[in-house]
Amino acid sequence: MRKDGTGAPVGRRVVLGMLGLGAAGVAAGGYLQNGLDGFLASVTAKDPTGLSGLLPGGQGFRFYSVAASVPHRSDTDYRLTVDGLVDRPTTYTLAQLKAMRPTRLVRDVQCVTGWRVPHYAFTGVRLADLLAVVGVRPEAKALSFTCFDGVYSESLTLDQARRPDMLIAYEMDDKPVTAAHGGPVRLYAAPMYFYKSAKWLSGITVTDHVQPGYWEHYGYDVDAWVGRSNGRDDAPTS
Ligand SMILES: Nc1nc2c(c(=O)[nH]1)N[C@H]1C(S)=C(S)[C@@H](COP(=O)(O)O)O[C@H]1N2
Numbered sequence: 001m002r003k004d005g006t007g008a009p010v011g012r013r014v015v016l017g018m019l020g021l022g023a024a025g026v027a028a029g030g031y032l033q034n035g036l037d038g039f040l041a042s043v044t045a046k047d048p049t050g051l052s053g054l055l056p057g058g059q060g061f062r063f064y065s066v067a068a069s070v071p072h073r074s075d076t077d078y079r080l081t082v083d084g085l086v087d088r089p090t091t092y093t094l095a096q097l098k099a100m101r102p103t104r105l106v107r108d109v110q111c112v113t114g115w116r117v118p119h120y121a122f123t124g125v126r127l128a129d130l131l132a133v134v135g136v137r138p139e140a141k142a143l144s145f146t147c148f149d150g151v152y153s154e155s156l157t158l159d160q161a162r163r164p165d166m167l168i169a170y171e172m173d174d175k176p177v178t179a180a181h182g183g184p185v186r187l188y189a190a191p192m193y194f195y196k197s198a199k200w201l202s203g204i205t206v207t208d209h210v211q212p213g214y215w216e217h218y219g220y221d222v223d224a225w226v227g228r229s230n231g232r233d234d235a236p237t238s
C-alpha cells in the first residue's frame with residue numbers, strides 16, 4: 001500500500017524524484033576532492049543526471065547517490081550500530097562483522113529503473129544472524145537502516161529481514177565493496193529492487209513499525225519484491 005494513498009503506479013512522481021539526482025551528479029566534484037573516485041567524477045561530469053553513469057569496472061552497475069558527497073570510511077574507522085528494540089545494543093567494527101559466519105549469494109541485481117546485472121556475488125553477514133546475536137525483543141516488527149551519507153534510509157519488516165537472502169554485505173564480486181558501491185558495508189536485499197540495498201550502511205534500528213525509506217517517500221513500494229511491486233503486479237510471482 002502506498003503511503004500517500006493515491007495508489008498511482010510508479011511514474012511521474014518517481015521520475016521527478018529521479019531527476020533530483022541531477023544535483024548529485026553535478027556535485028560529483030565532491031568525490032574528486034575526496035580523492036574517492038576520479039573516474040566516477042569524470043563519468044558524471046559528462047552526464048550531469050548521473051542516471052546513465054556506468055560504474056568503473058562495474059559490469060553494468062550504475063552509480064546512485066542522493067547525497068552530493070559522501071564522507072569516506074576506512075576499513076578501520078567503519079562502525080555499524082545496531083540498536084532499538086534489542087536486548088544487547090551493539091556497535092560493530094568491520095573486523096567483527098567479518099569474524100561472523102559469512103554468507104555468499106549469487107543473484108541477479110535489478111534496479112527498478114530497468115537496468116540489471118545478472119549473476120552477481122555478494123558476501124556478508126546474514127541480517128538474521130546479526131539479529132540473533134543482539135536479541136530481538138517481542139514487540140519488534142521492523143528495521144530501519146541509516147547511512148553515513150547522512151541522507152539515505154531504508155526499511156524492512158522483521159520477517160523480511162530474517163530471510164536467508166538478506167545480507168549486510170562487505171564484498172561484491174568477491175572483492176571489498178568499493179566506496180562508490182557503498183563500502184565498506186552496504187545492505188544487500190537480494191529478492192528486492194536494488195534501491196532497498198542501502199549503501200554506506202551505518203545504523204540498524206529495530207522498531208515496532210515500518211518507517212518508509214528515502215525513495216518510498218517518492219512513490220516506490222515499501223515492499224520491493226522484484227517483479228511483484230512498483231506497478232509490476234501482473235508479472236510472474238516467482
Ligand atoms: N545510501 C544510498 N544507498 C543507495 C542509493 C543511494 O542513493 N544512497 N541508491 C539506491 C539505488 S536506487 C540503487 S539502484 C543502488 C545502486 O547501487 P550502485 O551505486 O552500487 O550501483 O543503490 C541503492 N542504495
Ligand SMILES: [Mo]
Pocket residue numbers: 064111112113194195
Ligand atoms: Mo535504483
